[in-house]
Each structure stands twice: as C-alpha cells, then as structure tokens.
Amino acid sequence: MMIRPLSIKGLLGLLFLTGCPSEQVVVRDIPGECGNGEIEADEECDDGNKLATDACTDGCLLARCGDGTTRSLDDPQAEGHEQCDDGNTVEYDGCRNNCQFARCGDGILRNDLGEGELGFEQCDDGNAADDDDCVAGCVPARCGDGILRTGFEACDDGNEVDDDGCSNTCAEPGCGDGIVQAEEACDDGNQDNRDGCRNNCIVATCGDGILREGLQAGETGYEACDDGNNIDEDACKSDCSRNVCGDGIPGPGEGCDDGNEDASDSCHNCRPTGCGDGIVHQGEQCDDGNRFDEDSCLSNCANARCGDGVIRQDLEPEDDLFEDCDDGNGVNDDGCTDQCRLAQCGDGVVRAGVEGCDDGNRIDDDGCSNTCLLPRCGDMIVQAGEHCDDGNGDDDDACRNNCREARCGDGVTRRDLLQGEDGYEACDDGNVVDEDHCTNRCEAPACGDGRRAFWEDCDDGNQVDDDECSNRCERPRCGDGIPQQVEVCDDGNRDNGDACTNSCEAARCGDGYLHIGIEACDDGNDVDTDACLNDCAQASCGDGYLRAGIEACDDGEANSDEVPDACRQNCTQPQCGDSVTDTGEECDDGNNDDDDDCSNNCTLPVLGHSPLSPGFDCRAIRDAGTADGDRLYWIDPNGGGADDAFQAYCNMSTHGGGWTLVARTIKAGLTDNEKDTVRSSTWAVHANEGYGDPTSASRIYWMPLNQWHHITAAHDDSELWSNTSTTDVRVTTYNVDNEGSKFRQTWSNTLGGYNGIIGNLNGARFTTKDNDNDTWGANCSKDNIGLNGGFWYTNCYQLSMLHSSGNVYSLHNNVGTSVSYNHIYLR
Incomplete structure (x- = not known):
C-alpha cells in the first residue's frame, strides 16, 4: 500500500499554476475514494478492495471486535480472527465481547435463550469439575445425575432404584431409612421400637425383650409381656403371656400352682395348705412361719425372687439378690428392669419412650450416644457422614445445620466472622453467576471492582470520574454531579431551585425554575401583570403593575389611603367606607354604623333618621321634608342632642301628618x-x-x-x-x-x-x-x-x-x- 502526500493531480495543478501566472486559476479539493488503495482524508486504512471481513473494512476503517462485522482469517489462531461479531457490548448473549462464540464452560451465564433452546445455560462456573454446583452441560448439580458431589451426597448412582445401595435421596442405605435392604428383615423408617419392626430392622418376636404395642389381645403377635428369656416360672412366660395363678406353672409370688380350683388338695389359690406353720411341706418352697412378704420367703410359702412384684427389704445393696425395684410385670424396658434394677442409660436395655437407644457402653460416636440418644445432626457429636456438628441452631456459622462445613456458594451467608477474617462472607446467593448482587467469591459487588454488576451501567475499575464510566459506575449524564464538556454545570441533584438546573444550565431569572434564596418566583414568561414579575419578584400591591383579576388598580407609589380619589394602598378603587371622602361623597367615616353622623352610603344623616340628627318632634321632621312614612323616627324634645334622643312613632299620613x-x-x-x-x-x-x-x-x-x-x-x-x-x-x-x-x-x-x-x-x-x-x-x-x-x-x-x-x-x-x-x- 502506497501513501502519497501529494497526488499526481495535485502536482499537475501546481505546474499549471506556475506556468500561467497571468491567468486566474480555480483549485478544487477532490474528495478521496475508499477502495482505491490510497489512505486519504477521514480514512483509517484503504486496502483497495471492497471486502468488509478483512483487516480493513469496506468503509476504510480498521476492523475491530465490536464493529458488527465478523473478521474472517485463514488461520483461526491468528490475532484478530473473530468467530462472531454482534456489534454490541452485551456479554451474556451468543457472542462474547471478545468476538468468540459463547460456550458452556466459559464462566459467563447466557441469558438470551429460553429453556429448551440450543445453547441454553442454567449455570456456568467456568470449570470442568463435575463435583461442584454446576456440572458439565451447564446444568446445576442434582441428586440422581450420576455425579457424586463431595460434601453434599453420600452416593449418586444415577438411577431411581431405592434399594440398590444408593437411595433416591443420594444417601447410603441404613437401618431406619424406610427402605428394606438385603441385610434387613424390615425397615419401617421410624424410631418406634415397640411396633412390628425393631429399630435394628429385625422383625419383633416374643422373647426379644421388648414389649410389642399396637395390637389387641388375640391378634397375631400380641404380647402381654416380654422379659427376653425362656423361663416359664417368672412373671412373664416364654410365650409372652403373664404368669397367673391357675395356669399350672408356679410363678413369682405363688407357693404352688396345680392348675385347678380344688380346695381339698395340697394347693389352693396357689398356696400350699398348711403354709405359715414354719414347716416346709410338700409343695412349699419355703415356710418361715411369718406373714412378712418382704423377706426371702413370701407369705404364700414361695421363695422370694426378682419379678414377684415384692421388693425385698432384708438385703443391703451390696448383697446378691438385692432389689432396687420389683414391678412384677416382666417388661424389661420400663422403669424397672427384669433384674429388679432401676432403669438407667447405659444398662443395655432400651427404655421405651425415654431412650432412643442403649448399647451399654460409654462410646459416644458408635451409633448410640452416652445419653442414650440416636445419632442426629445437631447433637454436638460428629458422627459418620458428618463434617462437623456444633449442636446449635445457627445456620450461618462455620458448621451448617446439616452438619456440613460452611463454604462460599452454599447459599447461606456466614455471620460469625469479621470482615478480613479468613472465610468471611459479605453475601452468599448459592449460584455461580458473578454479575448479580453477590460475586462467586461471596463478596458484595462494588463499583470499581472491574466487574459489571446487574445494577451498574459500567465498571472500568479505575478512579477516573470524567471518562466514559464514572466512579459511581454510571454512564456520564446530566445530573450525575460530574461536569462534562457539554454542560455548564452539574450539581448532581434533582433540585431545580438551586444555582444549577436539572438540565445542567446555570439558573437565571425567567427559566421557569424558582431559585431558592435568590428569586421570589419564576414563571418563565415575560408577563408583568401576573403573579410573578419579570425580575422574578412576587407581584404585590404597590409595585405599579395592575394584576388582572386580583387588583382593581395599582399606581405604585401614588397609592394612598388619605388622598381622595387615589388608588388605595391595598390596590382597591376608592369607595364609600374607606374613611376617605372622595368625589361624590358627603362624608366617609369608614364604619358600618348607620346611626352616627355619617350614614353607610357616605351621606350626612337625614333629620330624624339618626340619633346624631334627631328631629325636635314628628312635626319638625315632617316640616323638614325628611319623613318617609309612618314609622319610628329619632326625636329630642328636650334639646339635649344625641345623648337625649330617643325613638318615637310618627304618624305622617293622617290629618296632615x-x-x-x-x-x-x-x-x-x-x-x-x-x-x-x-x-x-x-x-x-x-x-x-x-x-x-x-x-x-x-x-x-x-x-x-x-x-x-x-x-x-x-x-x-x-x-x-x-x-x-x-x-x-x-x-x-x-x-x-x-x-x-x-x-x-x-x-x-x-x-x-x-x-x-x-x-x-x-x-x-x-x-x-x-x-x-x-x-x-x-x-x-x-x-x-x-x-x-x-x-x-x-x-x-x-x-x-x-x-x-x-x-x-x-x-x-x-x-x-x-x-x-x-x-x-x-x-
């Protein structure tokens, strides 16, 4: 490409001027032509072709990303090659601002497509990791997608089969999850140990030591008691029925039991005949000759033993066979065990309704705590499958209420740290969108961080206030408080009443805006007879301008309340009652008293019509010609004037009046x-x-x-x-x-x-x-x-x-x- 400072035509013109000094010559500027291979005025380049997609466009401008024309190069790796160019600055559509196609994994969430459209993204975290919140394909991770999310899922087999070793909630199988696995006889998913399925997922049976509830006598599986042994002679027999007198089996508290009601044989009512004589007869286990039940021989001549319902009082706690209690019911999981000991956590017997478990040891993290509670998140014991357990109800500290360690991106903002401490979060929206109100580093977006948030017009990451993006991350505009070259002023407020108007012009009288403290008014017109004068002063009586519809007159300084016929100082026309005697008035006292020496129509009082002008009598009023009919008139026969005047009725129509x-x-x-x-x-x-x-x-x-x-x-x-x-x-x-x-x-x-x-x-x-x-x-x-x-x-x-x-x-x-x-x- 050749750049020439002087064209051939220009040179010929110069020679022509030189050779013809005596003639007038007109030199015209010939406009340049884009595409002629020569860079002329207003051209950035000129490659001599009409291609718009090479380095020089068909408008003779240097190609750049964002000009709306896709630049195509033979080598896609070459600098300046563009995959696309949509001519806008929107980062979230199909063409990135670097003129590359938007793709899943580029870290920018597309928002120009609807669900189901090709290229639609629900998330985009810019990495290839499949074990975080956003997996391959730019879809949010979920249970059942076949990808194990560390810290959130125990397993994920990608199917909807619930009993194959990984449940549909992505949890590993366990007794109590309500799913019967291969090694379980049952699993009802509850913590009730007294129904048909034990808490260890074994079917409840007679002799397992736990009294089954929920069944009526006669129903299959019904238990009246269950002491967990096969001894028939104690309070609970091996078939889980209670040992009672008359069943033919000597039980606790029975000296004998022959299974009949014959009173003539050696055993009657489960008591040997002759019991209590101090001699052990046939059918008696003992006979101590007393009626005291709390020793080693009961009053029915049966040996005292645990489960007979009688607490022995003849032994000390260190003695064998000592009893803390004896409820005689054969139930091992109530307040009194089958060993006649008070039930307590750690005795290996699960006390129904009181204990969730009891493994008889002091190990706290083996599935049953030392307080006999089943393990759960929030019990302050880190169990298998838990990352942490702080035992509080606070979800916004280092340990979540799901016993997972808090992390940026889990959707919960930590509140237990101060700004600057490791792990501090200003926000946490749980998504991977970096341009919303919370960044992917759990920081609140700030103007000047170089990332354009949803509420920002722009963010250039600098502190220059008068460039294309202000320090408030707004595009320059009138009212932003930053004077631009085209603005006379810019005070950054929406107040039209100060020195700078909202159109960024200096305030002046007549602009229609009231300049507070400077102008009394400003109606924006040139009319001097309205409420606002042309010097932006409020119209007032005495300013010399007649305000239509408001003032009757206004002579300015000539207004007077004393000069007859003048415009009054309140800008009203002179009138009767204004205390000034004007042309046509006999008097004007300015009051509404019609009975004084000046009437309300500003005439002097008529004889007999006022106490100040009384007639001597009715005859005098008649003679003065001021009578106007038969009525009351003021008279003063005594001659004392207004003080003595009084009203009298005058007949002015009869006998001459x-x-x-x-x-x-x-x-x-x-x-x-x-x-x-x-x-x-x-x-x-x-x-x-x-x-x-x-x-x-x-x-x-x-x-x-x-x-x-x-x-x-x-x-x-x-x-x-x-x-x-x-x-x-x-x-x-x-x-x-x-x-x-x-x-x-x-x-x-x-x-x-x-x-x-x-x-x-x-x-x-x-x-x-x-x-x-x-x-x-x-x-x-x-x-x-x-x-x-x-x-x-x-x-x-x-x-x-x-x-x-x-x-x-x-x-x-x-x-x-x-x-x-x-x-x-x-x-």
Whole structure:
C-alpha cells in the first residue's frame, strides 16, 4: 500500500499554476475514494478492495471486535480472527465481547435463550469439575445425575432404584431409612421400637425383650409381656403371656400352682395348705412361719425372687439378690428392669419412650450416644457422614445445620466472622453467576471492582470520574454531579431551585425554575401583570403593575389611603367606607354604623333618621321634608342632642301628618303584667320614665309627661289627637304645663265628635295613685272600685287609659262607654 502526500493531480495543478501566472486559476479539493488503495482524508486504512471481513473494512476503517462485522482469517489462531461479531457490548448473549462464540464452560451465564433452546445455560462456573454446583452441560448439580458431589451426597448412582445401595435421596442405605435392604428383615423408617419392626430392622418376636404395642389381645403377635428369656416360672412366660395363678406353672409370688380350683388338695389359690406353720411341706418352697412378704420367703410359702412384684427389704445393696425395684410385670424396658434394677442409660436395655437407644457402653460416636440418644445432626457429636456438628441452631456459622462445613456458594451467608477474617462472607446467593448482587467469591459487588454488576451501567475499575464510566459506575449524564464538556454545570441533584438546573444550565431569572434564596418566583414568561414579575419578584400591591383579576388598580407609589380619589394602598378603587371622602361623597367615616353622623352610603344623616340628627318632634321632621312614612323616627324634645334622643312613632299620613305618639292602650290581648303597669305606675313613671315602647307591636305605651310638656311648649298651635276605635277628637292650642304645675293641661278648641266630657278635663291636673291632684274628694286613680291608672281627673268618671273595670275610655265618649283601643298624639 502506497501513501502519497501529494497526488499526481495535485502536482499537475501546481505546474499549471506556475506556468500561467497571468491567468486566474480555480483549485478544487477532490474528495478521496475508499477502495482505491490510497489512505486519504477521514480514512483509517484503504486496502483497495471492497471486502468488509478483512483487516480493513469496506468503509476504510480498521476492523475491530465490536464493529458488527465478523473478521474472517485463514488461520483461526491468528490475532484478530473473530468467530462472531454482534456489534454490541452485551456479554451474556451468543457472542462474547471478545468476538468468540459463547460456550458452556466459559464462566459467563447466557441469558438470551429460553429453556429448551440450543445453547441454553442454567449455570456456568467456568470449570470442568463435575463435583461442584454446576456440572458439565451447564446444568446445576442434582441428586440422581450420576455425579457424586463431595460434601453434599453420600452416593449418586444415577438411577431411581431405592434399594440398590444408593437411595433416591443420594444417601447410603441404613437401618431406619424406610427402605428394606438385603441385610434387613424390615425397615419401617421410624424410631418406634415397640411396633412390628425393631429399630435394628429385625422383625419383633416374643422373647426379644421388648414389649410389642399396637395390637389387641388375640391378634397375631400380641404380647402381654416380654422379659427376653425362656423361663416359664417368672412373671412373664416364654410365650409372652403373664404368669397367673391357675395356669399350672408356679410363678413369682405363688407357693404352688396345680392348675385347678380344688380346695381339698395340697394347693389352693396357689398356696400350699398348711403354709405359715414354719414347716416346709410338700409343695412349699419355703415356710418361715411369718406373714412378712418382704423377706426371702413370701407369705404364700414361695421363695422370694426378682419379678414377684415384692421388693425385698432384708438385703443391703451390696448383697446378691438385692432389689432396687420389683414391678412384677416382666417388661424389661420400663422403669424397672427384669433384674429388679432401676432403669438407667447405659444398662443395655432400651427404655421405651425415654431412650432412643442403649448399647451399654460409654462410646459416644458408635451409633448410640452416652445419653442414650440416636445419632442426629445437631447433637454436638460428629458422627459418620458428618463434617462437623456444633449442636446449635445457627445456620450461618462455620458448621451448617446439616452438619456440613460452611463454604462460599452454599447459599447461606456466614455471620460469625469479621470482615478480613479468613472465610468471611459479605453475601452468599448459592449460584455461580458473578454479575448479580453477590460475586462467586461471596463478596458484595462494588463499583470499581472491574466487574459489571446487574445494577451498574459500567465498571472500568479505575478512579477516573470524567471518562466514559464514572466512579459511581454510571454512564456520564446530566445530573450525575460530574461536569462534562457539554454542560455548564452539574450539581448532581434533582433540585431545580438551586444555582444549577436539572438540565445542567446555570439558573437565571425567567427559566421557569424558582431559585431558592435568590428569586421570589419564576414563571418563565415575560408577563408583568401576573403573579410573578419579570425580575422574578412576587407581584404585590404597590409595585405599579395592575394584576388582572386580583387588583382593581395599582399606581405604585401614588397609592394612598388619605388622598381622595387615589388608588388605595391595598390596590382597591376608592369607595364609600374607606374613611376617605372622595368625589361624590358627603362624608366617609369608614364604619358600618348607620346611626352616627355619617350614614353607610357616605351621606350626612337625614333629620330624624339618626340619633346624631334627631328631629325636635314628628312635626319638625315632617316640616323638614325628611319623613318617609309612618314609622319610628329619632326625636329630642328636650334639646339635649344625641345623648337625649330617643325613638318615637310618627304618624305622617293622617290629618296632615307630623303627629307624635305619646300614649297607647290596646285592650285586646293585654296580659296581667301589662294591665298592672297601666293601672299601678307611679308619678315618677308617668312623669319621667314612661312605659312600653312606641312600636306598633306594643299594646301599651306612655311617653314621659315632661316630654309632653316640651312638645306642647314649643308650639303656640300645639294640637292633641285622640284616635280610638270609634271616633277621633282633636283639640287645638293644647298645652301641658311643667311638673311643678302637676302637668296641668289646657286647650282652646275641639275638633271632631264631642259630647262635653272632655271639656271637664280642660285645666285638670294629672293624678296617680301616689300623687292625688283631682278635684274629687277621693283619689280617682285608685277609687273604691279599684286602680284606674294615672290620668287627668276632675270627678272620678270612668275615664282613663285602662279603668279598673278593664275598659279603655276615650276623651269624648259618654261615661261608661269603652273602646277597643285609644291612641293619643301631639303635634
């Protein structure tokens, strides 16, 4: 291959330029051509062919593993030869990252295939050993695969035959495994020594010394007892039935046994006749002449012996025939043996329900421990087939609960060691996959160990943070905390409110992210009339920008709560009630009190409509033109102003209006309390206090007489109007004198119906029950009929607001003629 710095065409161009100095020449850059055998610009190589599978691709790039094109060389062993090239960096598919075919035994578990597909792997530990967790063919080791796993299987014959010397659980045959082997008569797989199969895999028989249970009397094999001997004369006979009186065989505790019930012969009830006379007769074994059973001769003249059910008391422990116990049952494996000794571990007799075994020796690892327990994993004795036995329930120490030594890869993480100690495990997942959460060395995968774990994007094994793989084993990205060349900043968090946004750009006002501590807001727009201004300050009243829908106005520094017609400091338009008198307002006191000197509509109070602007009386309100119907108005006849003003009912529609109600009684519905108030009120009540109220709902009302005096004294043409349920009476030039004159009333003319009675009252003084001013001999307010109430009386006529008779009278009806109501007005 020839590399030329200057092509022939370029040389001719140069000569042409030299030979034609006076003419304009255009020189064009002619692009190179891949495949012409010359390495030109942007080419790594150019071998002059179009083959993509040699050292130089058809794109004039140097061939490399991972470019997606399989490089084929004549010599498969030559450097650069590729078996495959899938163009990716996935290590767990059919083509490794070194461009070699994935194969079973390469130590990398393929995960691109499903079970049953050619090349599928369940494990791959990268070795050829068949006695570990992963065997040839990349399948997990299992019992029955014909391969012996040391430390886990005792045997493995690769078949499913259970009684051929290796069981289907890969255990060597043994008595108690439930499988009858050639040398066993039976094997029921349990530890019950009293059923049909003994724990030594021998069929239970009468005379074996173990009482068989689980059968009923009469069933084949039933035993009532079993003392393990062929002696018929003890408590248990050789056929495993109990020795009883009458069976013809002298047994324990029997002096004789002739097998009959004849009382006339020499033996009756298994007792020789004449027994106890101290002389040994025929049929007696002994006769000591006493009735004591606990010596060498029983009371039935039989020799005492072990098994007769009587404990001898005449011997010491060191004597022959001494008995610890004697239960007389012929059962050797209960609490009392057939030798009349208390059962104990080590006596060679298996005590049913208490001992699992008893071999009578002190050897601990011979299949029966010194505590008479059958060997088992966890008994703290290392038996045959066990690697260890620490006797605890802790599965994560040096000795597993299956009595195997702990090892990396057994699926149990050791917890008994400190980091750095030999055998320490950070994890143990029991598989041979090195790229998951636990490595094959039982170490937790760590970023930087050069092995890409499942949670890592990459792992280059170095401490360079700004290369293609960060020190956190992540591909570089915005937000990883490592500023890359294309990033303005990278603070590694997801907080858009600091100096660096999540897009790795410097925070700025208007980027739509609130920069905490710098910006009050940031809505990312250029609108100054929303909640956030363009300088990232919160919109507020007084900033000079009208916030639509929130503020009615905003004149900035011109906002004022004191200047009329200005935008208020809370950015509301000036209005009635804001305490500033604006254009169109007569006043503005800023409160909701409609009864003060400025009404709620910001107008000055109307005469009679407020205690601050009371009328002198109803006539004054009428004359001022501020009346608006018959109702309550504020008046002040005393002239004291707001402090003395009170509400009075004004009739503005009858007889020209301007009438002030000063008294009322409505007969219908009066309560006893109301009646008593009208009839019994004192001079002070009538003169200064009054009673009831002037509203139309009240049935009784009396305005203090001092107010009558003020109203009538103010007008030369005062009138009184008595309005009843029948007729009206009006009198003109009406006057009520002051209290010193006893409220003497006078008038000049009478209008309306008149019968002469009222004329008798002209000049009359006011009388109450406690102040008699009438011209009659008695107090007409409380005559002999009863209380009539305060009124003007001359004679004690039936004439008052509420007579003691219960009637209401007017000023102009005949005496005794009542009305249903009486209203008295002044004008």
